[in-house]
Structure formats: C-alpha cells, structure tokens
Amino acid sequence: MQDFNRLTPPPGGRPAVGPNRREWLRWGGLSSLGLSLPMLLQQRAAANSGDRTNGKAKHCIVLFLLGGAPQQSTFDPKPDAPAEVRGAYGPIATAVPGVHFAELLPQLAKQMDKLAVLRAVATNDNAHSSSGYYMLTGVPHAPMNVENANPGPPNDWPTMGAVVRRLRGDSGGLPASVRLPMHIFNTDSSVWPGQDAGFLGRNSDPWLFRCEPAAPEFRIPEFTLQTDVPLHRLTQRRELLQRLDRQIAGQSESTAGQFSPLMAQAFDLLSSPQARAAFDLNREPVALRDRYGRSQFGQSCLLARRLIEAGVSLVHVNWFRGPDEPSDAPCWDSHANETARLKSALAPPLDQGMSALLDDLHQRGLLDETLVVCLTEFGRTPRFNGRGGRDHWGxxxxxxxxxxxxxxxxxxxxxxxxxxxxxxxxxAPQDITASMLHALGYPAHTEIHDSQGRPLAVSKGQVIRNLFN
Structure with missing residues (x-):
C-alpha cells in the first residue's frame, strides 16, 4: 500500500521497489531534495481501454463510511418495526414522494431526486476487514468472517482505485487515483486488505495522502517547496539527479529506467502551480467551505471535488478516524451509545458533507460526469444490544x-x-463494482493481468441496469 508518510510497506504488503531512503542519503547527501516523494511516486500506469461502453462518468468519488453505518437510521428507516428495531429516529419525507430517509439526514433527503439508493446490498460477512475487502474490491475474502486480516495473497485483488488507475493511466502531474485523508485500519492498527493494487503491483497503487483537511493550517507537505528552494535551484537539482540516475542505471541493469519517470513526475508536481493548487482549500470561498461543514469528512468531500476538477479519475474518501474516537465504538462502528453518537458525531457531517458535494457538483455542471458512491463495509443488527448499540450485520x-x-x-x-x-x-458487491466500471466506460469483461501475466476480468458482477438512464 502506498503511503506518503511511510517508507516501509504495511504488514503483509509488498516490499518497495528500489533503494530505501537511507541508501539515498548515502548517495550524495541529497535528502534536501525531498527524495522520499519520488521514491514513493508511481510510473504511469499502462492504459488498457478494453471495449469501452457508453459510460457517462469521467470521474468517480467514493465516500466510505468506516465502521458500518446503520441502515435503519440512515437510508432505510423502519417506522413500523418495534422500538428496539426502529431506534429513536423516525422517518422524514424526501424530494421523491413515497421515499423516506431517517430524520438525521434532512439535507440528503432534499437531494433524493439525484440519488439512487440500493437497499438490499449484502456481503453475508460480519467482520470489518473481510467484509470491507469484499466491498472495496468486489471479490469475497477467503475465508469470510475473518477480523484483523491484513493485505496479501490469496486476498490480493486490487481496489477499485487501482483498477481505474491501471485502465486510465495518470495525466497532468497527478495520479489517476487518490485516497484521503487516511487509510483504513482496525483498533489494533491492522490495515485492511483491499486498499492497494494487490496483484497489479505497486505501479498501480492509488496515492494515499494522510492529512486533516479541516485543520486551520491544512496543507500537504509533499506538495510544498521549502522556502530556500526557488524554482531555478529545483531545475539544477533535477539535472543533478538525472546524471545520478544514469550512473545508477549503468551500474545495475535491475534499476535501469526505474527512477527517471518517478523523479520526473515528482519534479513536475513540485514545480507545477496547478497540481499544488488542487490541494489548496483556501482558494475556496469561506461560505462554500462552511456549506460542506468544517468536519474532516466535509472538507475531504470538498477536496475530492477539487481533485476531480484537476483531472484525477477516482478519489476515495475514507471517514476520518481521529485519536479521540471511542475505542468501543469508533467511527460508524456503533456497538455502544448509538443513539447519541449518531446525532452528535456521525449523521450531521455525513448529511452536510455529502449533500454539499452533490449540490456543488450539480451547480458546476459536473454531476452528470462524476459518479458519487457512498459505501460502507456492512450494516448493523436489526435489534439493539445491551449497551445501546448495534453490532455487525452483513x-x-x-x-x-x-x-x-x-x-x-x-x-x-x-x-x-x-x-x-x-x-x-x-x-452483491461485485454488482456494484461492475456498475461503477460501467458508468466509467468499462464493461465487466475488460481484462487486467495479474503478476504472472494471466488475463482476468475486472469484475465478476452484473451491471445493475436499473441504475442508469
């Protein structure tokens, strides 16, 4: 899994290609050039257009509600069920007659005319890691119902962002796929499988930017030149690295050609005002930032919109797992005190951030060409447990x-x-991935190749035909 804040792979991950940072420091004391960035950049993924469909989407934004959002208190209220099932929050009318959401989502209810809600999604898997892998890749985990599973074979199918990056390739100095504001992990810090490129290899990993977009002084350090490095010095250092690259290539055939594309992309990005500007939320009007909400989720949604405008094909926004999350019910994993947490910490940021994103895209004329998908790894049990929460339910x-x-x-x-x-x-999850790819212009039988060169279809699911116009 690629991570701009780490130089070592996660447990079960693949070793990074090329020398590590310590070796770079030995090669001429060049750490001031920010070499951790080019070491982590990817070569441009080979475009494999396949047999294109007439998909309308040029971009995709995935909103992932980490922890498992309760269907009863969001998009599928059950007002006629017993109190221990329906919960404290009743239904509200939406913009579509006869369709109701839970009362905690009033702004999204007004956007129902833009939404298609799938109310019968199932993984039949009640573990975060394995059910999450299924939702993120469209392939069931082997075996199912395994918690704290880490990346690696046999559960090595690429995440949707990696598939898109492989099919479309990068352009304009930015990758085709980006994840933010952090990766997904369990309470024991184990990293879920299904977030990286798997068997497609590190060249197709979606970029991961760990950040806090709601922070008052938010910035991405990797995209900021040091104050003592003007552009002409950056150019000189680029020429120096090109000479170094040629020397390395001459000494070892195994490294030949590996570094030049990465370094070129790094320097293009560092010297590109357009690429850096994509991450500058201060360019947005204060009123619009307020409309999204000053939560990490809301500002991540706004950042996602800026990135697709800058040319990124797929932006995956994870629900932010902050250090203050309760250990017994972090994020949407509402094992305890669900009623209070939904009202105070969970539903308002979702309602505000997602509704603002849909509104903003619509007003800018981007919604027709941008697929927005709100996912979670599973739902919650029909009945409350003894701690006032609901447990895992796939x-x-x-x-x-x-x-x-x-x-x-x-x-x-x-x-x-x-x-x-x-x-x-x-x-099933594979039907969702097939439908997402269909919207982006790729039929499910489009081929990708594993590490041994064997052709594989990008999805084994069926397109949900009723979804589309």
Whole structure:
C-alpha cells in the first residue's frame, strides 16, 4: 500500500521497489531534495481501454463510511418495526414522494431526486476487514468472517482505485487515483486488505495522502517547496539527479529506467502551480467551505471535488478516524451509545458533507460526469444490544449512488420489515463494482493481468441496469 508518510510497506504488503531512503542519503547527501516523494511516486500506469461502453462518468468519488453505518437510521428507516428495531429516529419525507430517509439526514433527503439508493446490498460477512475487502474490491475474502486480516495473497485483488488507475493511466502531474485523508485500519492498527493494487503491483497503487483537511493550517507537505528552494535551484537539482540516475542505471541493469519517470513526475508536481493548487482549500470561498461543514469528512468531500476538477479519475474518501474516537465504538462502528453518537458525531457531517458535494457538483455542471458512491463495509443488527448499540450485520444494508449517468429519484431493492435480510432486489458487491466500471466506460469483461501475466476480468458482477438512464 502506498503511503506518503511511510517508507516501509504495511504488514503483509509488498516490499518497495528500489533503494530505501537511507541508501539515498548515502548517495550524495541529497535528502534536501525531498527524495522520499519520488521514491514513493508511481510510473504511469499502462492504459488498457478494453471495449469501452457508453459510460457517462469521467470521474468517480467514493465516500466510505468506516465502521458500518446503520441502515435503519440512515437510508432505510423502519417506522413500523418495534422500538428496539426502529431506534429513536423516525422517518422524514424526501424530494421523491413515497421515499423516506431517517430524520438525521434532512439535507440528503432534499437531494433524493439525484440519488439512487440500493437497499438490499449484502456481503453475508460480519467482520470489518473481510467484509470491507469484499466491498472495496468486489471479490469475497477467503475465508469470510475473518477480523484483523491484513493485505496479501490469496486476498490480493486490487481496489477499485487501482483498477481505474491501471485502465486510465495518470495525466497532468497527478495520479489517476487518490485516497484521503487516511487509510483504513482496525483498533489494533491492522490495515485492511483491499486498499492497494494487490496483484497489479505497486505501479498501480492509488496515492494515499494522510492529512486533516479541516485543520486551520491544512496543507500537504509533499506538495510544498521549502522556502530556500526557488524554482531555478529545483531545475539544477533535477539535472543533478538525472546524471545520478544514469550512473545508477549503468551500474545495475535491475534499476535501469526505474527512477527517471518517478523523479520526473515528482519534479513536475513540485514545480507545477496547478497540481499544488488542487490541494489548496483556501482558494475556496469561506461560505462554500462552511456549506460542506468544517468536519474532516466535509472538507475531504470538498477536496475530492477539487481533485476531480484537476483531472484525477477516482478519489476515495475514507471517514476520518481521529485519536479521540471511542475505542468501543469508533467511527460508524456503533456497538455502544448509538443513539447519541449518531446525532452528535456521525449523521450531521455525513448529511452536510455529502449533500454539499452533490449540490456543488450539480451547480458546476459536473454531476452528470462524476459518479458519487457512498459505501460502507456492512450494516448493523436489526435489534439493539445491551449497551445501546448495534453490532455487525452483513446480511443487508444500503448504498447510495448519484451522478455519472445514474438515474436519480429511485430505490432499488428492499429489506424486510426489520431491516434484517433482503426481501427483493439483492445486490452483491461485485454488482456494484461492475456498475461503477460501467458508468466509467468499462464493461465487466475488460481484462487486467495479474503478476504472472494471466488475463482476468475486472469484475465478476452484473451491471445493475436499473441504475442508469
């Protein structure tokens, strides 16, 4: 998994290609050049267009609600169920007659005409790591229901961002796929599988920027030149590194050609005002930043919009897991005190950030060409537990989609009266990945190749045809 804040791979990950930072420091004391950045950059992924569909989406923004959002208190309220099932929050009408959301999502309810809600999604997996892997890749974890699983074979299928990066390649100094504001991990700090390029190799890893977009002095250090490095000195250092690269290539055939593209991309990025500007949230009006909400999630949604405007194909926004999260119920993992946490910490940032994103994209004329997908790894149990929370439930939950050719104002599938199991229109994760790729212009049979060169279809799912116009 690629991470601009780490030089070593996560447990179970693949070793980084090329020399480490200590070796670079030995080679001429060049640490002032910021060589950790080019060491972590990727070569341009080979474009494999396959048989293109008529997909409308040029970009995709994935919003991942880490922890498992309760379907009953978000997109699939159950007002007629017993109190221990329906919870404290009742339904509210949406912009589409007959469709209701939970009352904690009033702004998203007004956007229902743009949304398609899948209410019968199921993984049948109740573990964060393995169910999350299934949702992020469209391939079930082997075995299922395994918690604290780490990346690595046999669970080495690439995440959607990696597939898109391989199919489209990079352009304009920025990668085709970006993750922010941090990676996904469990309470024991184990990193989930399904977040990197897997068997596609490090060249296709989505870039990971660990950051806090809501911080008052938010910036991405990797995109900021030191004050003592004017552009003409940067050019001189680029020429020096080119000479060094040629010397390294002459000494070892195994390293030949590995560093020049990475260094060129790093210098292009550092010297490009357009690339650096994409991450500058201070360029946005204060009122618009307030509209998104000053939460990490809200500002991450705004940053995602700026990145797709800058040419990034897929931006994956994870729910921010801050240091103040309760250990027994972090993020959306509401094992305890769910009623209070939904109202104070969870639903308002989701409602404000996602609704602002849809509004903003629509007003800018970008929604038709930008697919927005709100995912989670699973839902929550129909009944509350003894701690006032709900536990893991992969048997049915909801996913919301908008833009990119999706026909808004519709609900696809249904759960039963207690929100426990699909009653009609069951959807599996591979159907969601197939539909996302379809929107982006790639049929499910488009080929990618594993590390041994074997051709594999990008998805084994079926496109959800009712989703699209």
């Amino acid at each position: 048997h049915v939950f909801s996913v919301a989609m908008a833009g990119g050719g999706v026909r808004g104002g519709q609900v696809i599938g249904a759960s039963d009266k207690q929100g426990a199991y699909p009653s009609q229109g069951r959807v």
